[in-house]
Amino acid sequence: MTVKEQNSIGAPGMQAPDVEVYDFRRPRTLPREHSRALELVFETFARQWGTQLTARVRVLSSVTCEQVLMQTYDEYAASLPSTTAMVLFSLEGLTPRAVIQFPTAAALAWVGHMLGGTAGGRPVEERKFTQIEQALLRQLMTEALEDLKYSLGSLITAAMTVDTIQYNSQFAQAAATGDLMIVSKFNIRVGEITSLATVAIPAVAIMPQLGEANPTSNTADAQELVLAQVSAVPVTVALRLVPAQVLPQRILTMTLGDLIPIPHPQHRPLDIVVDDHVLARAAMGANGSRLACIIIESEEKRP
Known part of the structure; x- marks a missing residue:
């Protein structure tokens, strides 16, 4: 009607x-x-x-x-x-x-x-x-x-x-x-x-x-799109020694000039850590006038 x-x-x-x-x-x-x-x-x-x-x-x-x-x-x-x-x-x-x-x-x-x-x-x-x-x-x-x-x-x-x-x-x-x-x-x-x-x-x-007001992406490429996005996100990379365990009493009595032994062997490489996850190991080196590290072993696991 x-x-x-x-x-x-x-x-x-x-x-x-x-x-x-x-x-x-x-x-x-x-x-x-x-x-x-x-x-x-x-x-x-x-x-x-x-x-x-x-x-x-x-x-x-x-x-x-x-x-x-x-x-x-x-x-x-x-x-x-x-x-x-x-x-x-x-x-x-x-x-x-x-x-x-x-x-x-x-x-x-x-x-x-x-x-x-x-x-x-x-x-x-x-x-x-x-x-x-x-x-x-x-x-x-x-x-x-x-x-x-x-x-x-x-x-x-x-x-x-x-x-x-x-x-x-x-x-x-x-x-x-x-x-x-x-x-x-x-x-x-x-x-x-x-x-x-x-x-x-x-x-x-x-x-x-x-351009389009609400652009859409093909879900068939979802994994590739996620990986591409994640790979462009900046992260903080740190070099880490083997952690030392210290009693609270030792921390409370620390004074200027005290030494804390680090149980990291001289021959052992340093850990490359991202968000507390070890991704690789590296040896100390130099790049011009700056310190650098040389990756000698990778523990990164890819899907």
């Missing part, structure tokens, strides 16, 4: 809810491991971007990362104001483009500071940028792009360049409507002006480098 049939039987006259088809081959949520890795990346970018804005606009600025999620481009564009600044970035070898979005009013206030003005907290009119303003913002975005590439590190392999600046979120076709995007939302504070910004990067440019 379908959802519409159930609704029509149980509640006559009620409109059936919209049902969205979910494609399990293209999940729209980030696994926890990927989400945490991307949060660290965008938090690093936020710090870099805030430092860059402070240096450029000569006003104390800060940027904080609020959220990282995966959306289709259609969902991302629908969440933006109809009029806003969208800087599109081309990715070498890929058709979808990345986006840095921020309010035009906030950008105009940044430019005003760069030119020596003071916004004074007054709202700035929303409008398109002049050629001079666009040139200054392109330079600002080029530096932000360098910070973004630095923060992403090995997570992105495609070269990124500033493409165009759009002013309408519905007309700026950075990607196909169904293309998945990694979207990060930021809170930007420049002086007394606070604004919201977003960064959207095509998932196809990042996800392959993140």
Whole structure:
């Protein structure tokens, strides 16, 4: 029985809810491991971007990362104001483009500071940028792009360049409507002006480098995998003489200069011990100016 049939039987006259088809081959949520890795990346970018804005606009600025999620481009564009600044970035070898979005009013206030003005907290009119303003913002975005590439590190392999600046979120076709995007939302504070910004990067440019969220191994090779892992674990190796048995009274009466005889024959090799297990025997030697041991007998038992 379908959802519409159930609704029509149980509640006559009620409109059936919209049902969205979910494609399990293209999940729209980030696994926890990927989400945490991307949060660290965008938090690093936020710090870099805030430092860059402070240096450029000569006003104390800060940027904080609020959220990282995966959306289709259609969902991302629908969440933006109809009029806003969208800087599109081309990715070498890929058709979808990345986006840095921020309010035009906030950008105009940044430019005003760069030119020596003071916004004074007054709202700035929303409008398109002049050629001079666009040139200054392109330079600002080029530096932000360098910070973004630095923060992403090995997570992105495609070269990124500033493409165009759009002013309408519905007309700026950075990607196909169904293309998945990694979207990060930021809170930007420049002086007394606070604004919201977003960064959207095509998932196809990042996800392959993140790898599988829950990688599995073939259990048929379990023994080889365990041996490989154990062989890479560092252990402490010690050379040990034959232990001497001493009465507690002798220990309690020890003073400086007392001698304790060691019942280790001079001709007998020393034991090589790992975690109180004797693995081999060795004779004393030298390696340059340092003491060394030469293994002359092994007691290691392999399965």
